[in-house]
Amino acid sequence: MTRKAxxxxxxxxxxxGAPASLRALPVIVDVVETGGDDERDAEGNPxxxxxxxxxxxxxxxxVANEPTTGAVGTxxxxxxxxxxVPAFVDxxxxxxxxxxxxxxxxxxxxxxxxxxxxxxxxxxxxxLQVTIAKKSFVYMLIGDRMGDGDNANxxxxxxxxxxxxxxxxxxxxxxxxxxxxxVKTGHNRHGNPDWPDHIGVDESADGAGPGQGVNQxxxxxxxxxxxxxxxxxxxxxxxxxxxxxxxxxxxxxxxxTAARGDLFGFTFSILDGSLTRVKAxxxxxxxxxxxVTTEVTKSGDTTTIRHRVTPVPPVRFDPRRCPRxxxxxHAGHRARRDADLHGRDLRHPHG
Ligand SMILES: [Ca+2]
Ligand SMILES: [Ca+2]
Ligand SMILES: [Ca+2]
Ligand SMILES: [Ca+2]
Numbered sequence: 001m002t003r004k005a006x007x008x009x010x011x012x013x014x015x016x017g018a019p020a021s022l023r024a025l026p027v028i029v030d031v032v033e034t035g036g037d038d039e040r041d042a043e044g045n046p047x048x049x050x051x052x053x054x055x056x057x058x059x060x061x062x063v064a065n066e067p068t069t070g071a072v073g074t075x076x077x078x079x080x081x082x083x084x085v086p087a088f089v090d091x092x093x094x095x096x097x098x099x100x101x102x103x104x105x106x107x108x109x110x111x112x113x114x115x116x117x118x119x120x121x122x123x124x125x126x127x128l129q130v131t132i133a134k135k136s137f138v139y140m141l142i143g144d145r146m147g148d149g150d151n152a153n154x155x156x157x158x159x160x161x162x163x164x165x166x167x168x169x170x171x172x173x174x175x176x177x178x179x180x181x182x183v184k185t186g187h188n189r190h191g192n193p194d195w196p197d198h199i200g201v202d203e204s205a206d207g208a209g210p211g212q213g214v215n216q217x218x219x220x221x222x223x224x225x226x227x228x229x230x231x232x233x234x235x236x237x238x239x240x241x242x243x244x245x246x247x248x249x250x251x252x253x254x255x256x257t258a259a260r261g262d263l264f265g266f267t268f269s270i271l272d273g274s275l276t277r278v279k280a281x282x283x284x285x286x287x288x289x290x291x292v293t294t295e296v297t298k299s300g301d302t303t304t305i306r307h308r309v310t311p312v313p314p315v316r317f318d319p320r321r322c323p324r325x326x327x328x329x330h331a332g333h334r335a336r337r338d339a340d341l342h343g344r345d346l347r348h349p350h351g
Pocket of ligand 4: 084094202208209213
């Protein structure tokens, strides 16, 4: 089995559950803010730190040049997440690459996101009830200074016990309690694979392009939510930037998340989709055109398919099993016999 054959001739048959009907945009269908500043002007109209907005929502600027350049009363629509999109409703800060060469992680690009008021960062009872139409990856962008005041390491470093807000609870303890996990692909400005991925914040939008004008960095945390409503808790901080939230739809069909192969076999990991799933007991694999035995296990949403090639023990060379050599051996015998006869003839011309 050649390496090329191993990589190219694998065909796996995956029987999938019946797909449900596909849903169109948007993914974020509602965000209900509680405990925010929800500021109003003298006439009672929304002003400055208005309630949270999200992708697809349009509102008229209540302060000039917030969240982007424009006069009061002109409309702004929150678009999809990407380089230099505005971060907060009451600032002209932008999300950007952590450095000019460390761009916004690809898994965030094109997601839907929530713009909240930066001045809600110290509101102890703040929360967002977020309703999503489909199962999604939800990413939290949390300022590195949160909890420990130090921009040189991740939020609430090193053990998430810091309480700078002084409420007696480690800042944003709910991130830990509710099972959010840091996204660690080595995509941080420290180049440290044990620390979460990074995104930059260009405060005042005074830098043009990725990683320009960056004043702060946020680390990225992830949790998967099914369709329905989930809650984001209080920012619980004392002066650093408010968190951001990006929602990326879960793949609808299963996707291969890992594929490793060598001369001793192969392993595939397949993540279930939100609408269709792998039925682990129906998987059939052919290799070089022939069915092969696989070990299939399923843990949560991940199906793992392993195939191991039976090791072939070293074979001792046996020339009798080689027809060409066998013929040569016999030819050699004949040659030696003829020589012996000839010699015998010479030595014993009459015998
Ligand atoms: Ca820190
Ligand atoms: Ca606290
Ligand atoms: Ca800046
Ligand atoms: Ca910028």
